[in-house]
Amino acid sequence: MGAAVGPAEQDIVDESAVLESLPTAMLVIDVDGVIVRANRRAREILDKPDLVGTPAGDILGPWPLPRTADVARSERTLPRRDGTAITLGFSMSSLPDGATTIVFQDITPWQRLREERDRLMQLAMVGEALPSILHELKNPLAALNAAVEILIEETAPGPVQDQLHAVLQEARRLRLGFDGVGAVGRALRSRRYQAVDQACRDSFRVLEIPARAAGINTRCDVVDLPLLPLDPAVVRAIVFNLVTNAIHACSPGDAINLHVRLVANGLALALTVADTGTGMTHDVYSRCTELFFTTKRNGSGIGLALVRQAVTEAGGELEIESVPGFGTCITALVPVVAAPRISAPTP
Ligand SMILES: Nc1ncnc2c1ncn2[C@@H]1O[C@H](COP(=O)(O)OP(=O)(O)OP(=O)(O)O)[C@@H](O)[C@H]1O
Ligand SMILES: [Mg+2]
Structure with missing residues (x-):
């Protein structure tokens, strides 16, 4: 016959099982700063098969964690074995024998959201100013x-x-x-009929200088257009943003082509910037016009979002084609009605 398990012993077994099954990570650290208890979730989050007997400082950084009251909360970002970082949110309480119980969770995703929120708030402030x-x-x-x-x-x-x-x-x-950052927020449509072809050529000519310096071939294929009810500053900004993106995507030997003409029997302006640069992956393609989406170290992810907004608010659409490794072709298609021709008075 095996030894009977008494009620007190039964409680201890149950308590361990409960702690082990908790979805929250938990550690008990004794007065000397050594981990004396760790549940499964704690081992998972800290990526250590065994924690008991290890000094808390070796795992959690400088110990004890800062606290202001008996129950204290704090956060700490720790390096992981794979080189990434993990941010933990701790809640601590003291036990009568001087030991400390720590409950913690992985708050890395929240931390990223907070950073993103701060970034957006900064951008909003910049936008206002x-x-x-x-x-x-x-x-x-x-x-x-x-x-x-x-x-x-x-x-x-x-x-x-x-x-x-x-x-x-x-x-x-x-x-x-x-203009590139400031004018796209304005309406593309204008009450006045203006020289859009000249605006496209001006914008492209200025950007050809850095493009050629980077060994990129450029071609400006802008046909003579009638005056159109569009704001030339906004048109310049559209060309500026599309061509700047193309320059960023190109390497020496690549080509950028600006093609501007009327289509649909003269009822729509088609402004195309085509490049033979890197092209976009499916993921980038599906998000490229999202506000604040960028793949560039110093990008803000505003350019294409503003271009699309200007074009769609004018009743048009932005068509994007891109093949990774082959290049990108973006066309702003805007319905327009050319200025009525003033016929000479009949004698
Ligand atoms: N011609 C292009 N070729 C390849 N990728 C492009 C091209 N145009 C845009 N992209 C991708 O779309 C993303 C968003 O472009 P967008 O112009 O909105 O922002 P950005 O260029 O990153 O920053 P900025 O606000 O300074 O323009 C870019 O980061 C890039 O990954
Ligand atoms: Mg851009």
Whole structure:
């Protein structure tokens, strides 16, 4: 006959089983800072097959954890064996014998969400301040442009005039950059009929300089268009964003082509930027127009979202084709009605 299990012993067995099955991680650490109890979830989260007997400081970093009251909460980010980091949220309480019970969970996903929220809040603040910053920068820039243009006219052809042309080119590039972030938020449609073909060529010409410097071939295929009821600053911003993305995707020897023409019997403007760069994976393709989606270290993920918004608000659509390893072709298709031709008065 085996020994009978008394009620007290039965309780201990049950308690261990309960602790072991808890979905929350739990550790008991004695007065000397050594782990004396660890449940299954704690071993899983901390990725250690055995924790009992190990100094808490070796596992959780400097011990004891900071606390302000008998029950304290804190967080700590720890390195994992695979090189990634894990953030743990702790809740601690003291036992009568001086030991400490720690209950904790993996809050890495929450931590990422918090970081994302902070990033979005920062971007929102930048977004609010941006119009006034751009306004402050654009006025002196316009004055600078005008002054350099006059100097060019008054200077004889030669090295000094060449330098001045270079300064003017850079100043124009700066203005386009401001347009690129500032103007896409404006409406693409305009009450006035304006020269959209010139806006496309201007924007492309300025970006051709860095593209060619990077060994990328460029082609500007913009047909002469009638005046159209579109804001040229917004058109410049669309070209700026699409071509800048194309430059980022291209390597030396690749090509970027801007093709602008009327389609649908002259009832729609088609603005296409095609590149032979990296192309997009299926995942990037499905998210590329999402606000704040970016695959670039310093990208903000605003460009394509704003371009799509400008185009769809004008009643058009943004068509994106991309093949990884072959390139990307993005077309902004906008319905337009050209300015009525003013016929000469009959004599
Ligand atoms: N021509 C392209 N070729 C390959 N990938 C592209 C191209 N255009 C856009 N993408 C992908 O779509 C993502 C989103 O583009 P988007 O212009 O919105 O943001 P971004 O370029 O990353 O940042 P920014 O706000 O500075 O423009 C890019 O990070 C890139 O991964
Ligand atoms: Mg971009």
